[in-house]
Amino acid sequence: MAERLTPRSVRARTTLAACLSVAVVLAASAAAVVLLLRANLERTVETGAREQAQAVARLAADGRLSSPLPLDHGTDFIQVVDANGRVLAASQNLAGRPAVAPTGHRDGHRTYNVRVLGDEHHQRVATMTAATPTGPVTVHVGASLRTADAAEDVTTAALAVLSTVLLLTVGLLTWRATGRALRPVEAIRAEVAAIGDRELNRRVPEPRSDDEIARLAGTMNAMLERLEAAGARQRRFIADASHELRSPLTVLRTQLEVALGLPDPEVRAEMVAGALEDTERLQRLAADLLLLARLDVAGQDRPQEAVDLAELVRTTVEARGALPCPVTVHAPAGLTVPGNPLWLGRLLTNLLDNAQRHARRGVTVRLGTDRASGQAVLDVANDGPPIGPDDREKIFERFARLDDARSRDDGGAGLGLPIARDIAAVHGGTLTVLDTPGATTFRTRLPAARPN
Known part of the structure; x- marks a missing residue:
């Protein structure tokens, strides 16, 4: 049921979240305002009742009590009772009535049964004891909370109306603002949904804003x-x-x-x-x-087997023999790289095939370390015709063969160098061609193994 009632669109969820957040803040703020207002009004009423009780107590102490006792503005009743519970003086509305007695506590104050006044409403009763020539007396002064109740009701109603209007305004503004903000997203979604596998030349609209x-x-x-x-x-x-x-x-x-x-x-x-x-x-x-x-599927899953690159170079070169031209190796021991030995062997084999196909007198394989980057560097150089700058990237395209290597017997299918570059890329390295003095060099850079 909760899942069914939960809005599914981002626009509706955002609007609902904003409205709920604002509603919580408004409810807490309204409650705080009403409570503060109520406390302030009650304090004012209690202060007035206490001052009235003090005035009556002074009259009782001086023996100048009169009956009936006059009521101040906001005072409901006054009653003076002696130690035996006999009413000595009272206001006009309690004339002839028995002494009021507390019936319990409410909100930290004593409550009194004042239904004899014929009107039920909230009151605050201030009680004070005074010494008189005839003995101690107790003064009860009841102050009406009608004004506080009315102000609380009016304030509550006004806050409810204002909160409702503000909540509706926030919801409307959030709904419109979210809709405007998500309109480009909907346009992007519609365009992507319309793009087929043969319409990849289409592009989604880009808003002018930098967001x-x-x-x-x-x-x-x-x-x-x-x-x-x-x-x-x-x-x-x-x-x-x-x-x-x-x-x-x-x-x-x-x-x-x-x-x-x-x-x-x-x-x-x-x-x-x-x-x-x-x-x-x-x-x-x-x-x-x-x-x-x-290799295309391998992607970012780099092989992590430790491969002794120097041993791999020597083994691969010895297995090929000297035909069709000799290969000179300069490979210091101790250089290890993480990788797949079969794929790295294929990389070197392809580079040697290419070098021996174009070499005039010999091929040189040199292995070393780049001190600046810490990478292993494998150079395969041949003394054949140089490769023009415009063709140095073309030779790495699949099925690409230069004009002087078009023969199927000599030039191959045009996949050796692309495979070698892809193997280097899978191992996190690079393969480039350099025009070095007297030779054409294919340089492979591979990340060296980290020392234990």
């Missing part, structure tokens, strides 16, 4: 830009992958069809061998595409 909603709209547009760019890269990647797969599949089918129609076993075996080579190329391409997908 949280404007920053939210800016963040949403930035996210849509990233989604649009990611979608464009994905479509381009799918198109490139389809193109790369189409050519070897076409060649493979042609080879198999020709092999089926050839009667010569030797020629047929040669055609089947070529088909096997194309099949291996397709297998490597599929493995690269799968690795790229795994």
Whole structure:
């Protein structure tokens, strides 16, 4: 039931919260005002009754009591009683009446039965004892609280009306202000809801104000830009992958069809061998595409296994041998990085494949530490043709091959360097190409392992 009665919209909840908060403050303030007013009026009435009792007590002490006793303004009755309970003097309205007696306590004051006056209302009775020539007497002076009651009622009614008007005003202003503040949010929501997977070029409206909603709209547009760019890269990647797969599949089918129609076993075996080579190329391409997908999914989950980078470099280089050109290694021991050894080995293998493909005489692998940042630095340099400044980022695009490496036999599928850069990124590092003297250097920076 509580969940059903709770407003569901932010506008309604904000208005309800504001009204409840203001209602609590108004109720507390009104109660404090009424209580202070009541206390002040009662104090004034009690003071007047006490002064009247003191005056009558002085008359009794001097033996000058008269009957009936005159009443001051705001005084209901006066009665003077001796020690035996006999009425010695009284005001006109209590003439011939018995002595008033206390019947209990209320609000810290004694209460008296004064129904003999014919009117029931709140009173304050001031009692005072005086010594007279005939003995001690007690003076009772009753003061009416009609004025205090009337003022309290009027004040309560006025505060109730004013509080209601103020509460309605606060609710109306909060409702309108919240609606105006949330109008841009609703526009953003409607625009985002209307954006489909093929309409990522659309943007949400950005308010002119420099507030949280404007920053939210800016963040949403930035996210849509990233989604649009990611979608464009994905479509381009799918198109490139389809193109790369189409050519070897076409060649493979042609080879198999020709092999089926050839009667010569030797020629047929040669055609089947070529088909096997194309099949291996397709297998490597599929493995690269799968690795790229795994790297994309890895995201921010960095591998944390301790990897001896120097040992990894030496093992990888020794397993490759000296063909097609020798590799010189400068790798001091003791450099460890957190990561995945298989992926880091693939990074180095791809860089060595690229370097040996373009090198003239040799490849150099150098491992070190950047003293400024504390990162591990892996350089793979070859003495082949330099890479132009405009192509240094293009070579890291998937399926990208420069003009001098277009050959499928020499240039590969164009996934080696993109895979290497993605592996470096997954490990929290970077991969860049530098134009060093006499060589082209691919530099990988990786965070070094923290010392225990």
